[in-house]
Amino acid sequence: MSEPGKTPFSERALVQLTLVRFREFIREPDALFWVFIFPVLLAAGLGIAFRNRPPDVLNIAATTPELARSLTGERLLHVQQLPPPEAQEALRVGKVALVAEPDANGAVAYAYDPTNPEGRTARMLADRAVERAAGRIDPVASTDRLIDEPGSRYIDFLIPGLLGMNLMGSAMWGIGFTIVDARRKKLIKRMVATPMPRHLYLLSFILSRLVLLVAEVGVVLGFGALVFHVPVRGPFSGLGVLCVLGSMLFCSLGLLTASRVQTIEAASGLMNAVMMPMWICSGVFFSAQRFPDAVQPVIKALPLTAVIDALRASMLQGAGLAQVAPQIAVMGAWLVVCFGLALKLFRWR
Amino acid sequence: MPDSGGMAPLRVRQLRKTYKDVVAVDGLDMEVRAAECFGVLGPNGAGKTTTMEICEGLTAADSGEVELLGMRWERDAPRLRQRLGIQLQETQLSEKLTVSETLRLFRSFFQQGPRVEEVIGLVQLQEKADSRVGSLSGGQKQRLALACALVGAPDFLFLDEPTTGLDPQARRQLWELIERFKLAGRTILLTTHYMDEAERLCDRVAIMDHGKAIALGTPRELIASIGAEHLVEFSSARVPDWTRLAVIEGIRDVHAENGTVRMQVTELHRAVPALLAEMARQEIPLTELRTHSATLEDVFVTLTGRHLRDE
DSSP states (O other): OOOTTOOOGGGSHHHHHHHHHHHHHHTOHHHHIIIIIHHHHHHHHHHHHHHSOOOOOEEEEESSHHHHHHHTTOTTEEEEEOOHHHHHHHHHTTSSSEEEEEOGGGOEEEEOOTTSHHHHHHHHHHHHHHHHHTTOOOSSOOOOOOOOOTTSSHHHHHHHHHHHHHHHHHHHHHHHHHHHHHHHTTHHHHHHTTTOOHHHHHHHHHHHHHHHHHHHHHHHHHHHHHHHOOOOOSOHHHHHHHHHHHHHHHHHHHHHHTSSOOSHHHHHHHHHHHHHHHHHHTTSSSOGGGSOGGGHHHHHHSHHHHHHHHHHHHHHSOOOGGGGHHHHHHHHHHHHHHHHHHHHHOOOO | OTTTTTSOSEEEEEEEEEETTEEEEEEEEEEEOTTOEEEEEOOTTSSHHHHHHHHTTSSOOSEEEEEETTBOHHHHHHHHHHTEEEEOTTOOOOTTSBHHHHHHHHHTTOSSOOOHHHHHHHTTOGGGTTSBGGGSOHHHHHHHHHHHHHTTOOSEEEEESTTTTOOHHHHHHHHHHHHHHHHTTOEEEEEESOHHHHHHHOSEEEEEETTEEEEEEOHHHHHHHTTOSEEEEEEESSOOOHHHHHTSTTEEEEEEETTEEEEEESOHHHHHHHHHHHHHHHTOOEEEEEEEEOOHHHHHHHHHSSOTTOO
16 A cells, blocks of 8 residues: 555656556557658658759740750750741640741741740740840849758748648647547546546646657757758747647647547548648648738638747747747637637546 | 445435436435445346446436435545446457556556555456556456456445456456455445346345336345246147146246246246146147246346346
8 A cells, every 4th residue: 555645756647647648659650650750751752852953944946057056055945946837836735935936137036825934934035045146245244143042942941831730730630539539448438437637637648749749849850950951040949839839739729629529530520620721721831921811810810820930930030939929829829728628628428 | 434334335316317318217226235245237228337327426317316435426526536446338448558557547546555566466467467458358358447446445346247248257257356355345336237147246136127126135035036946948849728837836927938938936846747747638748848946037037028138
């Protein structure tokens, strides 16, 4: 018999509940894959796809050798010399974006589709090459500075987005499925039949997530930093606060979503219904600014938008917590409302 | 038994519970005495589990009173929970945890109780202490469920169909464990739809049907109450003349069911020869003849006209 009041720390209910959550998670190989491996694979795939893509070279056709020669000076164009009928055919089927032909009095005629951006670009590049070949000297000198600095590439945009999406997905799936599964197996009812205080049961989910969070965030950030040199410009403490707050918010949203559901199928549908709008609208893969102005206030109020915007500001612009106060307010509001509702609505059987 | 001061540890008065249009418990009264094993016996759907869950404070009754260890659920729930051991019907414990991890979790909710290793010893799962719950057999899982109910050294133990779905050997093993806890002076409330389980384990039994207790007493009293110690069943090539059978001395309550004639008999050694003589006189050959001592099953059949496990 152990004496009441002298319970060792490791035997306390909250510690044991959290340990159980933790054990159940790490003994599920599938969950480990989706939480740790999948985001890295996704980041690697997208990072490689968008990183070293060479500038577009446009295919054009010229109908005389002289024109073709003068056009080869432009390295963004690939010139073929074709007889006029074949050149027109190539333009019609879209093999080339533009056809250059000699016109009366030594002039040049360009044939292209004005609704096709490639055609318009080819027109400007081709004309510049022809003029320069003819001896034009540009009155204003210009140089090109190409952007591939860390911090403003697509991969830099993507990593905070993936981090936010991962925080949401792992918290919601992890909590939702565990709770619905426990309810289906009447395990929740069994727990309630013991003297266990109920709020500890819900709290253990959040605590175990916070432990896993360190690993989850570390994997995504570490991968981005090592492989793509994605910067973390803001203070680590601020980033840490944002991740913890974001994760707790999605934990509460997960608890709320799973608070009354009785079957895995229903939980799966409901989870997707809650998360789908955020995957699309919250700017994981492309900027949320692309949506019409009218819906921007709604998008800004979504929890994932707030999390991702704050993460991007912190990592890429080096923003401190004060600068992301509006996003923190949105996160805090969702956290409080969802946890409160979940406690009220939770079906304990 | 502190707190209960010699009173019955469990008293249930006029309990009623309705689910939509089904009356699950219909004005039930019962009393469980200190250190006894009280059985609620009845078919599926009789209201056993609902009664149990109301007593366990998991379901609210529509009306009626439950007094447990001298306390009430409305007032004393946290104190009461510390003193109960509960085993629910068909709980599936987490498959990914080991036996000792599961018990350590349950133990952490109680202020006092034996060490986890002791409880594992009690239910004879020492060799499985570090095995995952998912790898246990049905009987071992059920013993673990029992262990979870024992971690708080409970004064009152609720067991809801503890052996349902187990093979005969696993059932006997579980019965031996429950008998040992009885000897240790614990009060037990047990539901079952196995009459042999109730006869073997229970000091007193309430037979429940359609939400009501239709009989109450020791198994021996209940069996005696139907006034017959033995039952005789036979099948014959033709239907015999019943009226002649019913007047044989010591034979009562003759009725036929699917071509089988069933009757209650007090003195087997007189009634059976008389029955055989009568059949011979009517020149009807018997195709089958069975006798057995009366059981709680027969009590249930006598009271309701149905079998316990018809469903």
